Amino acid sequence: MSMINREVAWRVFAREFNDSTLEMEGTEERSPSYLVTPLGAKINRIYTVGVLTERENIGDPEEPMWRARVTDPTGTFFVSAGQYQPEVATTLGHMEPPLFVAVVGKSSTYQPDEDTFLTSIRAEMIKEVTEEQRDQWIIEAATSLKERLEVAIEASKMDEVSVEELVDLGFDENLAEGFKQANEHYDSLSFDKYERMLEDSLRYVLPEYETQSIEEIQEEKEGEDRRDEELESLVIDVISNLEEEEKLENGVEYERVKEKVMEEEDITEDEFEETVNNLRSDGKLYEPVLGNLKIIG
Amino acid sequence: MEENEELAPHIEDINRALNEKLSEEQIEEELRTYTDRYGVPLGSAKRSIVKKYEGDPQDLYVSTEKAIDDIGGDEQGLNLKCRIVSINEKEIEVDDEPKQIWYGILGDDTGTIPFTLWEAKPIELEKGDTVKIENAYANTWNDEPQVNIGSKASVKEIENDEVPQFERETQKLDLADIRENMQNLDVTARVTSIERKMVNTQDDEEKELFSGIMADETGKAQFSAWHDFGMEEGDVLRVKGGYVRSWRGIPQYSFDETAEVEFLDDEELPPAEELDEVSVYSISDLAKRGGAVDAIVDAVMIDIKSGSGLIFRCPECRRVVQKGACRVHGKVDGEADLRVKGILDDGTGALTVIINRELTEDILGYDLEEAMEKAKDEMNQSVIQDALEEKLIAQPLRVKGNITSDEYGLMLVADEVEYKTIDVEEEARKMLDEVRV
Ligand SMILES: [Zn+2]
Numbered sequence: 027m028s029m030i031n032r033e034v035a036w037r038v039f040a041r042e043f044n045d046s047t048l049e050m051e052g053t054e055e056r057s058p059s060y061l062v063t064p065l066g067a068k069i070n071r072i073y074t075v076g077v078l079t080e081r082e083n084i085g086d087p088e089e090p091m092w093r094a095r096v097t098d099p100t101g102t103f104f105v106s107a108g109q110y111q112p113e114v115a116t117t118l119g120h121m122e123p124p125l126f127v128a129v130v131g132k133s134s135t136y137q138p139d140e141d142t143f144l145t146s147i148r149a150e151m152i153k154e155v156t157e158e159q160r161d162q163w164i165i166e167a168a169t170s171l172k173e174r175l176e177v178a179i180e181a182s183k184m185d186e187v188s189v190e191e192l193v194d195l196g197f198d199e200n201l202a203e204g205f206k207q208a209n210e211h212y213d214s215l216s217f218d219k220y221e222r223m224l225e226d227s228l229r230y231v232l233p234e235y236e237t238q239s240i241e242e243i244q245e246e247k248e249g250e251d252r253r254d255e256e257l258e259s260l261v262i263d264v265i266s267n268l269e270e271e272e273k274l275e276n277g278v279e280y281e282r283v284k285e286k287v288m289e290e291e292d293i294t295e296d297e298f299e300e301t302v303n304n305l306r307s308d309g310k311l312y313e314p315v316l317g318n319l320k321i322i323g
Numbered sequence: 324m325e326e327n328e329e330l331a332p333h334i335e336d337i338n339r340a341l342n343e344k345l346s347e348e349q350i351e352e353e354l355r356t357y358t359d360r361y362g363v364p365l366g367s368a369k370r371s372i373v374k375k376y377e378g379d380p381q382d383l384y385v386s387t388e389k390a391i392d393d394i395g396g397d398e399q400g401l402n403l404k405c406r407i408v409s410i411n412e413k414e415i416e417v418d419d420e421p422k423q424i425w426y427g428i429l430g431d432d433t434g435t436i437p438f439t440l441w442e443a444k445p446i447e448l449e450k451g452d453t454v455k456i457e458n459a460y461a462n463t464w465n466d467e468p469q470v471n472i473g474s475k476a477s478v479k480e481i482e483n484d485e486v487p488q489f490e491r492e493t494q495k496l497d498l499a500d501i502r503e504n505m506q507n508l509d510v511t512a513r514v515t516s517i518e519r520k521m522v523n524t525q526d527d528e529e530k531e532l533f534s535g536i537m538a539d540e541t542g543k544a545q546f547s548a549w550h551d552f553g554m555e556e557g558d559v560l561r562v563k564g565g566y567v568r569s570w571r572g573i574p575q576y577s578f579d580e581t582a583e584v585e586f587l588d589d590e591e592l593p594p595a596e597e598l599d600e601v602s603v604y605s606i607s608d609l610a611k612r613g614g615a616v617d618a619i620v621d622a623v624m625i626d627i628k629s630g631s632g633l634i635f636r637c638p639e640c641r642r643v644v645q646k647g648a649c650r651v652h653g654k655v656d657g658e659a660d661l662r663v664k665g666i667l668d669d670g671t672g673a674l675t676v677i678i679n680r681e682l683t684e685d686i687l688g689y690d691l692e693e694a695m696e697k698a699k700d701e702m703n704q705s706v707i708q709d710a711l712e713e714k715l716i717a718q719p720l721r722v723k724g725n726i727t728s729d730e731y732g733l734m735l736v737a738d739e740v741e742y743k744t745i746d747v748e749e750e751a752r753k754m755l756d757e758v759r760v
Contacts, residue, residue, distance in 0.1 A: 034606075228751040
């Protein structure tokens with residue numbers, strides 16, 4: 027008897043999910059595609075619980091397309107919900123971050139260019155949950171990761187990764203196959219990294235290791251927002267002062283702006299670049315000639 | 324054993340296959356040694372002799388009754404002399420029409436094999452009958468050979484002594500390992516529940532059936548005893564000579580008066596409460612097994628399907644009424660009910676769970692009447708489903724019940740539902756200790 031088996035919802039930490047660069051199409055007609063993680067989780071559906079830190083409607087009010095960020099102890103999941111998930115989109119639209127949320131969704135990938143492989147979750151369900159539920163999820167995700175690491179350790183003792191031998195050792199066939207596929211795709215896998223990740227996420231739920239409360243996350247986020255605003259107005263001030271003083275028609279050279287801003291504020295080059303990019307995407311700056319920055323309006 | 328005139332065509336057959344390498348007398352002597360002295364079935368004996376003298380058994384073509392143990396896989400024109408070890412009726416659907424088929428187990432002195440009879444019973448067949456089957460075919464199902472008796476086949480009842488009496492060696496097995504169609508098992512288990520009922524057999528006879536659940540240290544199974552052995556709840560039994568039937572994936576250990584039932588000391592198995600603990604299954608294991616009785620699943624509810632909460636059922640057929648109409652009975656006055664139809668997922672697999680009215684009332688904290696009041700106040704039936712989503716989604720649960728499977732996957736009908744509390748701190752410390760090693 028052939029059974030339709032619903033795709034299992036994997037509990038995988040954000041870091042492992044986002045490290046994935048292998049997508050496998052189903053072998054049979056209408057069979058689902060999978061994102062294969064470096065440790066061989068073959069993810070079609072995923073279940074995660076974390077902190078909703080941001081959400082943004084990149085569609086319009088009529089046809090919303092929500093993008094959200096959900097963080098776990100290891101990184102950030104990018105979550106989306108649009109017209110095909112109207113209930114999820116509505117729920118997400120009413121959520122005010124930060125919040126603990128549970129998300130069930132399908133793994134989704136996007137490859138804007140050859141070197142970039144972006145992963146995200148197309149949400150099928152989102153729900154506000156408690157911190158306890160988040161901690162329980164961490165245990166589930168850690169248990170799942172631990173098992174994949176055990177597969178990796180056993181497999182590393184073999185000359186050639188053998189699904190059969192792994193199954194004989196008591197591992198699930200799906201897990202063993204996933205690991206073999208991952209092993210063929212990802213080169214020089216660093217298991218240490220995931221071992222550390224496992225330990226860190228387990229410590230995360232222990233009282234002796236301080237973790238951030240939702241209020242602290244909020245404060246930190248507000249602090250970051252404040253600094254972003256300060257830096258943006260500093261860059262605007264620097265440009266407008268120079269424009270005025272030197273009567274510049276075609277804006278100010280990028281390097282001069284950077285030098286001046288870095289003199290006045292303790293800011294890294296990356297931070298400066300990000301600030302300029304934000305101002306440009308917000309329509310406050312433009313480039314009248316190559317390499318020059320000018321204020322709009 | 325065989326009469327001379329019966330052996331003659333086979334002797335000729337062997338002679339031809341061996342290009343007259345041996346004399347007919349030599350062949351007959353060989354044949355008698357195999358069949359009479361060593362009890363090898365005729366078919367096997369012929370093949371062995373041809374092989375022994377470097378011939379090709381493929382060149383044999385006077386068909387013999389095949390020994391059951393020799394049935395390998397895909398074979399046409401199969402002839403058997405055997406006994407019906409068990410026979411059951413089943414209704415299947417062919418081109419939307421219900422069709423009666425029979426299935427069970429055939430046996431001879433070499434072994435047993437499952438069979439399916441696809442056409443109306445040619446004669447009144449019963450358990451214990453000795454039959455001659457001609458022109459059946461064999462195929463494999465779940466890696467096991469099985470005999471198919473189709474429209475081209477014939478079945479005749481023959482004298483009981485045409486198949487030697489056989490006593491098969493029983494196979495000792497844990498309950499976790501029993502599978503559909505196994506037979507002649509030797510199982511030791513504790514009866515954890517039992518009830519007596521009267522059932523009607525195919526011949527409209529009333530028969531006493533004792534059914535319930537038995538458990539050992541590896542799992543649980545339903546059982547059906549077609550004889551009063553005086554079993555009671557709590558008894559530790561050793562049952563030799565039973566066979567396994569399966570209902571939608573749930574294996575069921577069946578036995579009758581031919582089985583040997585031995586009552587053992589209570590200490591032979593742990594108490595019932597302890598045996599209960601072993602029935603926690605991962606969903607991937609359940610998918611491999613196909614089902615389980617009285618099983619425990621620890622999983623998270625990740626979806627609640629529409630048609631949950633406050634629903635209305637057709638008074639005739641209990642189907643859920645949609646927009647005031649039953650799919651079969653049209654416009655009806657639906658009867659209110661409460662239920663949950665959801666998806667449980669434990670990270671190894673997913674299954675559909677059905678939670679009945681009583682348990683749903685427990686989860687909601689109010690009863691059906693109050694649920695109807697709430698729905699009326701809100702002018703919306705779906706408020707109850709919303710309330711259930713609030714209480715259940717993303718919630719680790721421990722659910723106990725029977726698990727069946729069909730083409731739509733696994734289904735768990737809940738007998739008990741409880742919130743599962745995980746001691747996060749303890750689990751984290753335990754795992755940290757393990758990874759540090
Ligand atoms: Zn009806």
